[in-house]
Amino acid sequence: MEKAFLVYKNGELVFLGDKTEYKLSQLTKNYQGPVFFYNLDFVRARVQQMQSALKDVRLFYALKANSHPDVLKVFKDNNVGVDVVSGGEIQHAIKNGFRYQQLVYSGVGKTRKELELAIQNDIHQINVESIPELQRIGEMSKTLGKKANVVFRINPDISIQSHPYIATGLKDNKFGIDTGQLLDVIEMAKRFSSSLSVRGISLHLGSQMLEFSSLKDSLAKLKPLFLKLRSEFPECHRFDFGGGLGIHYEKQDLESEGKLLKNYSEVVFSELTTLTYDIPGLEIQSEPGRWLVGHCGVLISQVQYVKKTPHKEFIVLDSGMNHLIRPSLYEAYHSIHSLKKSSESTKKYDVVGPICESADFFGKDRDLPEVKQDDFIVVSDCGAYAATMSSDYNLQDRALETSSARL
Numbered sequence: 001m002e003k004a005f006l007v008y009k010n011g012e013l014v015f016l017g018d019k020t021e022y023k024l025s026q027l028t029k030n031y032q033g034p035v036f037f038y039n040l041d042f043v044r045a046r047v048q049q050m051q052s053a054l055k056d057v058r059l060f061y062a063l064k065a066n067s068h069p070d071v072l073k074v075f076k077d078n079n080v081g082v083d084v085v086s087g088g089e090i091q092h093a094i095k096n097g098f099r100y101q102q103l104v105y106s107g108v109g110k111t112r113k114e115l116e117l118a119i120q121n122d123i124h125q126i127n128v129e130s131i132p133e134l135q136r137i138g139e140m141s142k143t144l145g146k147k148a149n150v151v152f153r154i155n156p157d158i159s160i161q162s163h164p165y166i167a168t169g170l171k172d173n174k175f176g177i178d179t180g181q182l183l184d185v186i187e188m189a190k191r192f193s194s195s196l197s198v199r200g201i202s203l204h205l206g207s208q209m210l211e212f213s214s215l216k217d218s219l220a221k222l223k224p225l226f227l228k229l230r231s232e233f234p235e236c237h238r239f240d241f242g243g244g245l246g247i248h249y250e251k252q253d254l255e256s257e258g259k260l261l262k263n264y265s266e267v268v269f270s271e272l273t274t275l276t277y278d279i280p281g282l283e284i285q286s287e288p289g290r291w292l293v294g295h296c297g298v299l300i301s302q303v304q305y306v307k308k309t310p311h312k313e314f315i316v317l318d319s320g321m322n323h324l325i326r327p328s329l330y331e332a333y334h335s336i337h338s339l340k341k342s343s344e345s346t347k348k349y350d351v352v353g354p355i356c357e358s359a360d361f362f363g364k365d366r367d368l369p370e371v372k373q374d375d376f377i378v379v380s381d382c383g384a385y386a387a388t389m390s391s392d393y394n395l396q397d398r399a400l401e402t403s404s405a406r407l
C-alpha cells in the first residue's frame, strides 16, 4: 500500500487492503445508521512501516486516537504497547488483552482513583505532568506499599506548526513540567525515594506535525535535563519523545508520508543516538497515534435531503459533528466522496449534518457528482480522533463501528 488507498472501481468506491479490496457498498446493506469502517490491513502495514523506520524504539500506541477492539488487536499482535490518559482507557486496554506493563499513562488530571489502579498494578510508566501530581503519586504509593514508575513529562516551551488546540509544548499550555521547576521536582522525588522510581523523561509537542525542526530543538533541549536526572537517579534510563507525526488530509499520498516518517526518524536518531552510546540499556519510547490509524477509517452516512436555496445547495446527512467533530473544532479538512460515481460532472455542495449548530458541517463548497436523497456519502481519513471524539449531542445515536475483520 504505497499509493492511493481509496479508489473508484466500476463507479464504486473501494478501500484497498493488502490482498483484498473492500467494497464500501457492503456496509450499506441493511443500513441502520452512520458507520465507521476500519481497514485493518492498512493499520498493520503502518505499524510495520513505523517499526522498521524507528528500529529499537518501543512504541506505545495512543489509544485515544482509535480504541476499537479490532484496531487494538493489530497493535497487540505486533507487540506494541499503549499510551492511555484515563482510568477508562486503562481498563479498556486491559480488557483488550494488554498488560499493565505495556501501558504508559499520560494526562494532566489523574484522579486518586485512577492513580490507585495504575500504582496497585505496577503500570510500566506514569508520565508526571506537575509537582502536585508527583506529590499525590509519592504519597499514594507510600500508603499502598508500592514503588511507582514515574517519568517526568517536560514542557520545552517550543511551538509546532499545527492548530493551536493540538499544540501542547508551549509554556502557556497546561501540559508537562516547566523546565524551571525541574530542581523542585528532583527534590520532591528524592523525598519520596522509597515510593517512587524515576525512570526517565518524556515529551509530547502536540499533534499533526509535518515538519520537525521543533522536535529537533526540543530533543536537544531535553538531553541535558535527562543527563541531570540520571546523575540524581541511577535507575533513570528512558527517553520518551511522545507522538505527533502528522498525515496529509488534503491528498492521498502515502509515498510522501513514508518520506515524512523517514525525516522524522532521522531527526529522532540524530538527536538521541549519542545518548545510546553513553548509556547502555537506554530505552527510547514513542507514543504515536494519528500516523498509524488516521487513514484507516471512513465514515459512511446517508443523504437525508438535498436542500437548495437561492444561495447554496446543501447535502444534509444523518451524521454530523456528533460523529466527527474535527471540521467543527479545528476547521480540519476531510475529503468527501459519494459512494457511487454516476458521472464525471460535479456540483458544489455544503455537506452538513443534522445537529442544531451552524458549525455542524463536514465540508463547504465541495465538488461532488450530483447527489440524490438516500445516496451514501463517504468521509475519508476518519481512523483517528473521529469515533473516539464523538458524542450523543442532540441525543443522536452514536455511529456503528466495524472493521475489515468482520466483513
Ligand SMILES: Cc1ncc(COP(=O)(O)O)c(C=O)c1O
Residues within 6 Å of the ligand: 062, 065, 083, 106, 107, 204, 206, 207, 208, 242, 243, 244, 245, 287, 288, 289, 290, 291
Ligand atoms: C501524551 C500524548 N502522547 C501521544 C499522543 C498521540 O499524538 P498523535 O496522535 O498526534 O501521534 C497524544 C495525543 O494528543 C498525547 O496527548
